Amino acid sequence: MKTVITIAKKELKTFLYSPIAYILTAFFLLVTGFIFYNIVVWVNEQAMRMMQMQSQYGQPSQIDINRMLYEPFFNNMTVILMFLLPLLTMRLFADEKKMRTEEMLLTAPVRTWSIIIGKYLAALIIYVLILMLTATFSFFIFANGNPALGPILTAYLGLFLLGSVFIAIGLFASSLSENQVIAAVISFSSILLIWVISWVGESAGAAWQGIFTYLSFFQHFQNMVKGVIDTQDLIYYFSFIFLGLYLTYTTFEFRKWR
Amino acid sequence: MIQVENLSKRFGNVQAVQNVSFEVEKGKIWGFLGPNGAGKTTTMRILTGYLPASEGTARIDGMDVSTHPFEVKRMVGYLPEVVPVYPELTVKEYLHFVAELISIPRKQIAAAVARVVERTHLQEVYGRLVRNISRGYRQRLGIAQAIINEPPVLILDEPTIGLDPAQIIEIREMIRGLKGSSTVILSSHILAEITQVCDGAVIIKDGHLKAYLNREEWGKNLEIITAGPVENQDWESFAKQFSFLSEIRAEGESVKLEFKETIADVNQLLKSLIERNVRIKEVKSGLESLYMKVISTEDGRLS
Numbered sequence: 050m051k052t053v054i055t056i057a058k059k060e061l062k063t064f065l066y067s068p069i070a071y072i073l074t075a076f077f078l079l080v081t082g083f084i085f086y087n088i089v090v091w092v093n094e095q096a097m098r099m100m101q102m103q104s105q106y107g108q109p110s111q112i113d114i115n116r117m118l119y120e121p122f123f124n125n126m127t128v129i130l131m132f133l134l135p136l137l138t139m140r141l142f143a144d145e146k147k148m149r150t151e152e153m154l155l156t157a158p159v160r161t162w163s164i165i166i167g168k169y170l171a172a173l174i175i176y177v178l179i180l181m182l183t184a185t186f187s188f189f190i191f192a193n194g195n196p197a198l199g200p201i202l203t204a205y206l207g208l209f210l211l212g213s214v215f216i217a218i219g220l221f222a223s224s225l226s227e228n229q230v231i232a233a234v235i236s237f238s239s240i241l242l243i244w245v246i247s248w249v250g251e252s253a254g255a256a257w258q259g260i261f262t263y264l265s266f267f268q269h270f271q272n273m274v275k276g277v278i279d280t281q282d283l284i285y286y287f288s289f290i291f292l293g294l295y296l297t298y299t300t301f302e303f304r305k306w307r
Numbered sequence: 308m309i310q311v312e313n314l315s316k317r318f319g320n321v322q323a324v325q326n327v328s329f330e331v332e333k334g335k336i337w338g339f340l341g342p343n344g345a346g347k348t349t350t351m352r353i354l355t356g357y358l359p360a361s362e363g364t365a366r367i368d369g370m371d372v373s374t375h376p377f378e379v380k381r382m383v384g385y386l387p388e389v390v391p392v393y394p395e396l397t398v399k400e401y402l403h404f405v406a407e408l409i410s411i412p413r414k415q416i417a418a419a420v421a422r423v424v425e426r427t428h429l430q431e432v433y434g435r436l437v438r439n440i441s442r443g444y445r446q447r448l449g450i451a452q453a454i455i456n457e458p459p460v461l462i463l464d465e466p467t468i469g470l471d472p473a474q475i476i477e478i479r480e481m482i483r484g485l486k487g488s489s490t491v492i493l494s495s496h497i498l499a500e501i502t503q504v505c506d507g508a509v510i511i512k513d514g515h516l517k518a519y520l521n522r523e524e525w526g527k528n529l530e531i532i533t534a535g536p537v538e539n540q541d542w543e544s545f546a547k548q549f550s551f552l553s554e555i556r557a558e559g560e561s562v563k564l565e566f567k568e569t570i571a572d573v574n575q576l577l578k579s580l581i582e583r584n585v586r587i588k589e590v591k592s593g594l595e596s597l598y599m600k601v602i603s604t605e606d607g608r609l610s
Binding site: 051052055056058059062063066067148149150151152153154155156157158159160 | 352355377378380385387391393396404409
């Protein structure tokens with residue numbers, strides 16, 4: 050456990066000393082902020098139109114901010130995360146290989162699992178910090194409207210879990226290569242593939258469709274955006290995280306038999 | 308302390324190390340010699356648990372590296388071929404990280420770091436980023452991380468590479484200071500370094516162990532290269548002067564001396580040569596001539 054903290058601390062330092070974490074955060078906030086702004090403007094127009102209709106025809110109607118603003122916003126955010134997180138995780142093991150510091154880590158009296166968990170935690174902490182910054186967007190909405198807090202919180206939980214899966218995949222990709230670009234490409238394309246795997250299902254018959262839809266990230270995230278926490282979804286996320294970390298572990302074990 | 312038995316390592320079709328066996332006693336310093344690509348680094352990596360052996364066993368303090376990796380790693384300090392440093396950390400941060408990583412108790416970390424910084428003379432760059440320190444300092448930092456917990460076994464892959472002559476002497480002194488307390492294996496291209504520091508040496512070539520030499524063996528001969536021919540000297544009277552001489556071979560510009568026993572101090576002998584107007588250009592240790600003999604012959608076995 051102590052080693053996990055030692056490794057995580059060192060990784061956090063490396064993140065904070067290098068410009069990449071700041072650049073990624075800045076771009077992430079810029080893009081998500083831009084999307085958020087645009088959706089707000091669009092929702093605002095819709096609201097105006099509805100008010101006009103209401104005054105002309107007297108039909109009472111309500112703008113559902115959660116459905117109109119937050120659902121598309123969070124769905125867009127997942128796509129940006131797919132680009133962002135591989136860039137955050139690509140360094141983790143690839144750099145150790147390239148700098149040959151891996152040799153020190155693996156000859157220190159340290160369990161391989163401690164190294165993996167330590168690095169995973171560090172990336173997770175950075176991710177949570179970035180995610181928390183996007184929460185500032187909502188201050189404005191809460192000041193001027195009354196969206197339901199519940200679905201927003203479950204959506205953030207969903208984003209956290211989805212990101213945790215992406216980071217686990219990214220960590221594994223990083224353990225495969227000493228080249229950071231290759232690591233990023235591997236994790237990005239794996240994430241994309243798992244995302245769109247449900248498309249295959251559509252032409253493959255009902256049974257397969259069920260399996261592929263279950264495997265895809267998409268459905269599991271949708272539940273959470275709508276405010277539903279299903280244990281099935283949680284199990285899905287946790288098993289993916291475990292799979293990513295376990296595969297990372299096996300690359301180190303496999304190294305021994307090469 | 309260190310026992311290697313029939314160790315082999317294959318990488319695909321490449322046989323990096325083949326059937327290597329040797330032993331190093333506790334408290335001794337042993338040298339690893341051999342041309343580039345001979346298998347020195349691979350052997351060291353197996354000893355530290357970084358690579359598994361294809362066949363054979365390596366034991367540290369009686370524990371098999373492959374079955375007790377954790378215990379072995381705790382006992383072994385290791386300086387790899389490429390110094391394993393993080394350029395984005397400062398020297399201070401790096402050493403603290405290593406100290407925590409190898410589980411030095413929290414309260415002792417500050418003292419351990421201070422001690423190792425003094426020992427490897429890193430005070431001047433202590434607060435600097437590793438990225439910005441010179442190669443010599445980087446090498447010393449690598450040695451510092453290996454000895455920070457004063458491990459009973461130390462494995463150093465070319466510890467003096469990249470250092471200037473003054474630093475080389477410093478590091479050699481430091482390693483010599485470990486004699487008795489630590490068991491050390493160090494690889495080097497510099498034969499003089501091995502002769503000065505080590506109690507013995509292993510010569511490896513093409514993955515095979517070519518020679519296992521004790522200090523006594525190379526202490527028994529000496530070659531002196533001169534500027535000018537040496538045949539016209541009165542070697543008989545010279546031989547009478549030093550009773551420990553068993554053989555003198557003077558040919559061309561070289562004098563090969565063999566001793567009856569190990570002679571550590573050859574100053575008197577050299578002084579006498581100078582008095583006889585032999586113009587000494589170079590003094591080669593016994594190890595050097597043994598090494599050349601092993602490396603240059605095709606099958607390379609020392610008889």
